[in-house]
Amino acid sequence: MSDAARVYRERATDAEIADVLAQRLVATVGTTNTDGSVHLAYVIFLHHRGRLFFETSSITRKARNAERTGRATMLVQGQAASGRSLMVSTEGGVRVLRGEEAQEINHLLRAKYIKADAVGDIDRAWGRIDDVAIEITPSTVRSWSGSVFSEVSQASLSIPYDDIWLSD
Helix, strand or coil: CCHHHHHHHCCCCHHHHHHHHHCCCEEEEEEECCCCCEEEEEEECEEECCEEEEEECCCCHHHHHHHHHCEEEEEEEEECCCCCEEEEEEEEEEEEECHHHHHHHHHHHHHHHCCHHHHHHHHHHHHCCCCEEEEEEEEEEEEEEHHHHHHHHHCCCCCCHHHCCCCC
């Protein structure tokens, strides 16, 4: 197998993907604008019952795009418990949740990131702004492992791969 095939064809296990999606990470959400261009936004997210959720205001571009097209993509980068660095990309259909259903999901999402004794206050504060939850039902899940890229690169380097990067 060529190095390129090894790097770009390596797939994460379902357990590794679930592990990354369970972490308190920031995701990038992509939706399609009316002119066909892509709108990208950082969000906090929740992986719950096989679906991905993020909260927002119904007036945001990402919410309007998601509702208009019924589709969205989410990209998350993290490290699985196995030690592998992963990027997980999901694409799928979208449902915009409103009212009590949105409030319940947004509460669960916030509880993933916010200290337990502050979640109620954050629900009151953010609930006035973020009135919807966007549910993505993944139809496609792709993964890529930076660990394999690092390993293949290291085989050709005379110094450790981690030492090649500039720092401030």
